[in-house]
Amino acid sequence: MxxxxxxxxxxxxxxxxxxxxxxxxxxxxxxxxxxxxxxxxxxxxxxxxxxxxxxxxxxxxxxxxxxxxxxxxxxxxxxxxxxxxxxxxxxxxxxxxxxxxxxxxxxxxxxxxxxxxxxxxxxxxxxxxxxxxxxxxxxxxxxxxxxxxxxxxxxxxxxxxxxxxxxxxxxxxxxxxxxxxxxxxxxxxxxxxxxxxxxxxxxxxxxxxxxxxxxxxxxxxxxxxxxxxxxxxxxxxxxxxxxxxxxxxxxxxxxxxxxxxxxxxxxxxxxxxxxxxxxxxxxxxxxxxxxxxxxxxxxxxxxxxxxxxxxxxxxxxxRNLYDVIIKNVTLKFSDSRKPMTADVGIDYHEIKDTSGVTKRIGRVVDLGDLSIYVAFETIDGSGKTLDASIVEMNDRVDVDSLREQLKK
Ligand SMILES: [Zn+2]
Structure with a gap:
């Protein structure tokens, strides 16, 4: 029973x-x-x-x-x-x-x-x-x-x-x-x-x-x-x-x-x-x-x-996520500093442009070994080179153009 x-x-x-x-x-x-x-x-x-x-x-x-x-x-x-x-x-x-x-x-x-x-x-x-x-x-x-x-x-x-x-x-x-x-x-x-x-x-x-x-x-x-x-x-x-x-x-x-x-x-x-x-x-x-x-x-x-x-x-x-991470990219400096390999962490922020329209812009929020982080979008930078001056900490970056640049 x-x-x-x-x-x-x-x-x-x-x-x-x-x-x-x-x-x-x-x-x-x-x-x-x-x-x-x-x-x-x-x-x-x-x-x-x-x-x-x-x-x-x-x-x-x-x-x-x-x-x-x-x-x-x-x-x-x-x-x-x-x-x-x-x-x-x-x-x-x-x-x-x-x-x-x-x-x-x-x-x-x-x-x-x-x-x-x-x-x-x-x-x-x-x-x-x-x-x-x-x-x-x-x-x-x-x-x-x-x-x-x-x-x-x-x-x-x-x-x-x-x-x-x-x-x-x-x-x-x-x-x-x-x-x-x-x-x-x-x-x-x-x-x-x-x-x-x-x-x-x-x-x-x-x-x-x-x-x-x-x-x-x-x-x-x-x-x-x-x-x-x-x-x-x-x-x-x-x-x-x-x-x-x-x-x-x-x-x-x-x-x-x-x-x-x-x-x-x-x-x-x-x-x-x-x-x-x-x-x-x-x-x-x-x-x-x-x-x-x-x-x-x-x-x-x-x-x-x-x-x-x-x-x-x-x-x-x-809290360990960025919107975009560029992995393993070589960053070159314009002066005597040696090139380095780094990951670049980018987050999107919303800003209002002069006409009041809200836009999403990318900003570099981290640089270095980001291996413990994940991202909504990961871009492979292996074997690619970027000018270090365009991805400095806190810089505004255009992710679309970076993505295009790293595809080449
Ligand atoms: Zn709340």
């Missing part, structure tokens, strides 16, 4: 696991049919966002309710979107750092999927069992300037205790009003991180923030770890090996840490980098796919059976 029961549980578990992966695959494969087409750049503006939300509110009034829950320091509207009528409340907020918009775009895609698939069993399960509470673009003033901080010059993620920004007050008041079981803190990280020493870029970094300096586990944080572990399994087929674990040092001023402390199981999702994707459109898609899939896991309680080791064994987020 016991054996039969075990077999039954095993079949049940593997079939629901399979269903989970199938849903994620469907979301991934059919993405082009539902993504919000008018979002083509990550510099999505607040008016554009409001317009998209208005449209969804009109298209699915029976599912989506939109409420203005306050305004930014400069008076821009901050909205709370409510979807579903289930008992498990899932809270999420994006772009508390104005220059971290990837999840904002993914959230709009996710609304679009729900709108197009209201009757699908997965969406029905989410609507019936969960209530999604979504604040997209919590820092619209920062988004306008494409800067981390609010218009008051405050890093909102260090304002969870002092609450000197209206935006932080909104976040705390919504958390306190609904007391959600689960929360997703949605950010972008510098794309120059790798997954430990694996040589793979960290496309996603996950964290279940600590609620005290001892980094203890309680029921709230354990539930967050289960959700994070479920996310690891969801990401695996699409970006295997590209998920890292973010530093879990307790930060008493940050929201993730405090929201965990206040009783909402919180998971930080950091969108990192992917080759040839400066606008982060692929990672936007991953945000949409992973969030919808994990909502379904939460709605069906599938995540409760996930082994937390998937999360706990993730390699640490490690």
């Amino acid at each position: 016991k054996t039969l029961f075990t077999i039954f549980v095993f079949i049940f578990m593997s079939s629901s696991l399979h269903a989970q992966q199938q849903f994620a695959k469907t979301l991934y494969d059919s993405y082009e049919t539902y993504k919000v087409q008018e979002i083509t750049t990550r510099r999505i503006s607040h008016p554009e966002l409001m317009k998209i939300i208005d449209r969804f509110a009109q298209q699915m009034p029976e599912i989506l309710s939109v409420e203005t829950v306050g305004t930014s320091a400069e008076g821009r509207e901050i909205r709370l979107l409510k979807i579903g009528a289930g008992t498990t409340k899932i809270f999420m907020w994006s772009q508390m750092h104005g220059d971290e918009p990837t999840a904002t775009m993914g959230l709009m895609d996710l609304l679009s999927y729900i709108n197009n698939n209201k009757k699908s069993p997965e969406v029905q399960a989410i609507l019936k069992n969960t209530t999604l509470l979504i604040i997209p673009m919590l820092n619209p003033d920062g988004a306008l300037r494409f800067q981390r901080r609010t218009s008051q010059g405050i890093d909102m993620n260090r304002d969870a205790q002092h609450l000197q920004t209206p935006e932080a007050n909104i976040l705390k008041s919504i958390r306190d009003k609904y007391n959600p079981e689960i929360g997703f803190n949605l950010h972008d990280q510098d794309p120059h991180y790798t997954v430990g020493q694996t040589g793979k870029w960290a496309t996603i970094a996950l964290l279940t923030p600590a609620y005290n300096y001892a980094k203890e586990d309680n029921a709230v944080r354990m539930r967050a770890k289960k959700v994070a572990a479920e996310l690891v399994t969801i990401f695996k087929p699409f970006i295997d090996g590209h998920v890292s674990r973010y530093d879990d040092t307790f930060e008493p001023r940050a929201f993730g840490d405090n929201i965990q402390k206040w009783g909402t199981s919180t998971i930080l999702i950091e969108s990192g980098g992917w080759p040839n994707d400066p606008e982060k459109m692929f990672i936007r898609k991953l945000n949409c796919v992973a969030l919808l899939s994990v909502f379904h896991s939460i709605a069906t309680k599938t995540y409760e059976r996930t082994d937390i080791s998937h999360y706990e064994n993730l390699p640490d987020n490690t």
